[in-house]
Amino acid sequence: xxxxxxxxxxxxxxxxxxxxxxxxxxxxxxxxxxxxxxxxxxxxxxxxxxxxxxxxxxxxxxxxxxxxxxxxxxxxxxxxxxxxxxxxxxxxxxxxxxxxxxxxxxxxxxxxxxxxxxxxxxxxxxxxxxxxxxxxxxxxxxxxxxxxxxxxxxxxxxxxxxxxxxxxxxxxxxxxxxxxxxxxxxxxxxxxxxxxxxxxxxxxxxxxxxxxxxxxxxxxxxxxxxxxxxxxxxxxxxxxxxxxxxxxxxxxxxxxxxxxxxxxxxxxxxxxxxxxxxxxxxxxxxxxxxxxxxxxxxxxxxxxxxxxxxxxxxxxxxxxxxxxxxxxxxxxxxxxxxxxxxxxxxxxxxxxxxxxxxxxxxxxxxxxxxxx
Ligand SMILES: *Cc1c(COP(=O)(O)O)cnc(C)c1O
Numbered sequence: 001x002x003x004x005x006x007x008x009x010x011x012x013x014x015x016x017x018x019x020x021x022x023x024x025x026x027x028x029x030x031x032x033x034x035x036x037x038x039x040x041x042x043x044x045x046x047x048x049x050x051x052x053x054x055x056x057x058x059x060x061x062x063x064x065x066x067x068x069x070x071x072x073x074x075x076x077x078x079x080x081x082x083x084x085x086x087x088x089x090x091x092x093x094x095x096x097x098x099x100x101x102x103x104x105x106x107x108x109x110x111x112x113x114x115x116x117x118x119x120x121x122x123x124x125x126x127x128x129x130x131x132x133x134x135x136x137x138x139x140x141x142x143x144x145x146x147x148x149x150x151x152x153x154x155x156x157x158x159x160x161x162x163x164x165x166x167x168x169x170x171x172x173x174x175x176x177x178x179x180x181x182x183x184x185x186x187x188x189x190x191x192x193x194x195x196x197x198x199x200x201x202x203x204x205x206x207x208x209x210x211x212x213x214x215x216x217x218x219x220x221x222x223x224x225x226x227x228x229x230x231x232x233x234x235x236x237x238x239x240x241x242x243x244x245x246x247x248x249x250x251x252x253x254x255x256x257x258x259x260x261x262x263x264x265x266x267x268x269x270x271x272x273x274x275x276x277x278x279x280x281x282x283x284x285x286x287x288x289x290x291x292x293x294x295x296x297x298x299x300x301x302x303x304x305x306x307x308x309x310x311x312x313x314x315x316x317x318x319x320x321x322x323x324x325x326x327x328x329x330x331x332x333x334x335x336x337x338x339x340x341x342x343x344x345x346x347x348x349x350x351x352x353x354x355x356x357x358x359x360x361x362x363x364x365x366x367x368x369x370x371x372x
Contacts, residue, residue, distance in 0.1 A: 011250075035223070248288075288358070
């Protein structure tokens with residue numbers, strides 16, 4: 001019997017044309033430049049390939065969470081501006097300068113440590129000042145912003161390129177919090193302009209704010225999730241033209257008939273009720289499949305239940321409703337098959353989490369196949 005195996009057993013397919021199209025659509029909607037946020041391995045899609053595609057599509061900036069990610073991009077030959085949105089250790093500030101990486105500053109002490117690390121070097125560190133307008137995470141408190149901006153601007157070690165904030169609840173547009181944060185930030189921008197301290201880039205909006213709060217777009221928007229065709233929340237008016245960019249596939253690697261009363265997988269959370277046809281697929285919790293009962297996959301264009309506990313690298317399917325299934329058949333965990341589709345959003349709902357966690361959890365060990 002011919003078996004449809006190829007090089008990969010479990011892999012991700014990433015459609016870079018869809019990604020580029022999503023980038024263009026978001027740029028049009030925003031009416032402002034989009035800074036793709038590609039932290040966490042580009043939300044599981046693969047950092048370097050995604051960055052290259054977006055740079056080719058015209059992105060001038062990208063955002064990551066850590067300097068390690070920024071350095072991976074530079075080592076891959078990415079030339080666009082990079083902003084590290086999270087904490088950068090003072091020990092790595094010289095590397096940031098050498099590699100033309102922008103870092104986020106939000107604290108007097110830390111900024112002083114950066115200045116000390118730079119010492120009398122003639123090259124400047126490019127920074128964006130982050131303001132906490134309500135998120136309660138990184139950011140200088142609003143009442144200290146002016147003092148902090150002056151402090152930073154007076155230091156010859158720094159070149160201030162941006163001023164930004166981050167919203168806590170932009171994905172819940174009916175709540176008042178985002179407008180409160182936006183008002184605070186707008187006041188600060190006004191005051192900063194009044195004092196002649198305005199950096200060239202003011203930015204605030206993540207994907208949800210870009211779509212839900214047009215007034216939050218300022219000079220640039222920072223989009224992660226929406227670029228990958230996923231909606232930040234059910235309450236977000238998500239354009240239908242934005243399409244998911246990722247599929248997660250594996251193959252049936254074994255099929256067996258197990259007799260009545262046979263246990264399946266660790267802990268025997270499943271016993272056959274009769275003779276049952278049980279399949280094995282090569283996807284487990286180490287690939288990002290949540291270790292829980294009740295998962296589903298697509299096989300032969302149908303939704304098929306995963307049974308028993310999820311193992312590290314494998315799990316089992318109940319195949320009685322798909323008698324035509326054969327070893328080697330393609331199995332879809334995320335994406336389309338025939339007329340059926342499983343989205344990261346749908347999985348997130350079942351798992352009691354958000355689609356961000358589902359795609360970020362897709363393990364680095366899985367090969368990524370890029371469609372251009
Ligand atoms: C992750 C992140 C974003 C992007 O958020 P999305 O909801 O994925 O668009 C923007 N800004 C900051 C500071 C972030 O940490």
